[in-house]
Amino acid sequence: MSTKWQQGISGLYEAGYAISLVALLLSLGIFTYFRSLRCARTTLHMNLFASFAVNNALWLVWYRCIVANTDLLLNNGVTCRLLHIILHYFLLTNYAWMLCEGFYLHTLLVSAFTSEHKLVKWLMGLGWPVPAVIVTIYASLRITSDDPADTGQIFQAACLVNVEKYEELCKLLLKNYDMQEHEMKY
Numbered sequence: 001m002s003t004k005w006q007q008g009i010s011g012l013y014e015a016g017y018a019i020s021l022v023a024l025l026l027s028l029g030i031f032t033y034f035r036s037l038r039c040a041r042t043t044l045h046m047n048l049f050a051s052f053a054v055n056n057a058l059w060l061v062w063y064r065c066i067v068a069n070t071d072l073l074l075n076n077g078v079t080c081r082l083l084h085i086i087l088h089y090f091l092l093t094n095y096a097w098m099l100c101e102g103f104y105l106h107t108l109l110v111s112a113f114t115s116e117h118k119l120v121k122w123l124m125g126l127g128w129p130v131p132a133v134i135v136t137i138y139a140s141l142r143i144t145s146d147d148p149a150d151t152g153q154i155f156q157a158a159c160l161v162n163v164e165k166y167e168e169l170c171k172l173l174l175k176n177y178d179m180q181e182h183e184m185k186y
Contacts, residue, residue, distance in 0.1 A: 014063050017056045024053040040116035044104055047127055048097040055090040062087060085139045092131035100127045 031037055031046050062083060066072055072080055100123040107114050 010063050010067055017059045021053055021056040024049050040120045043120055044101055051090055051093040051097050055094055058087045058090055089131055089135040096131050097127045
């Protein structure tokens with residue numbers, strides 16, 4: 001690939017992250033300013049938006065400082081590694097907060113008598129600290145590895161976990177499909 005092409009793609013990424021960051025900050029400002037909007041649901045939304053905003057800001061820093069400076073990228077210094085770890089922490093918090101939002105909605109549908117205040121406290125304990133534990137384990141494994149770029153075993157383990165989960169999901173879907181088909185006949 002040519003350098004001009006890579007710069008164009010990086011520019012598109014940066015523009016997307018910048019637009020998204022502005023929209024997220026605007027949303028956070030609205031939720032913060034209007035107290036009447038405060039409830040358990042918006043608390044979760046604000047945490048999700050905050051994790052996305054920090055993640056987008058860090059990606060902008062990554063593209064401006066690391067990608068634009070190939071020497072820094074090739075040297076793989078402490079700054080580059082630290083930014084990489086922090087970036088992956090906030091990327092993981094995005095997924096954790098999406099999980100929290102989904103769990104919150106699931107709990108509202110399934111259990112009508114759950115205390116929303118307690119549930120939000122529990123989800124706050126899931127959304128921020130759990131990704132920190134996972135990224136700490138990841139960082140320590142990368143630091144102690146002989147070759148920090150070696151990810152072969154990590155990818156193999158991730159693929160095995162995914163295959164097992166998809167196998168369970170397919171069995172469940174087929175079972176439900178058979179049950180629905182059986183009910184339609186009678």
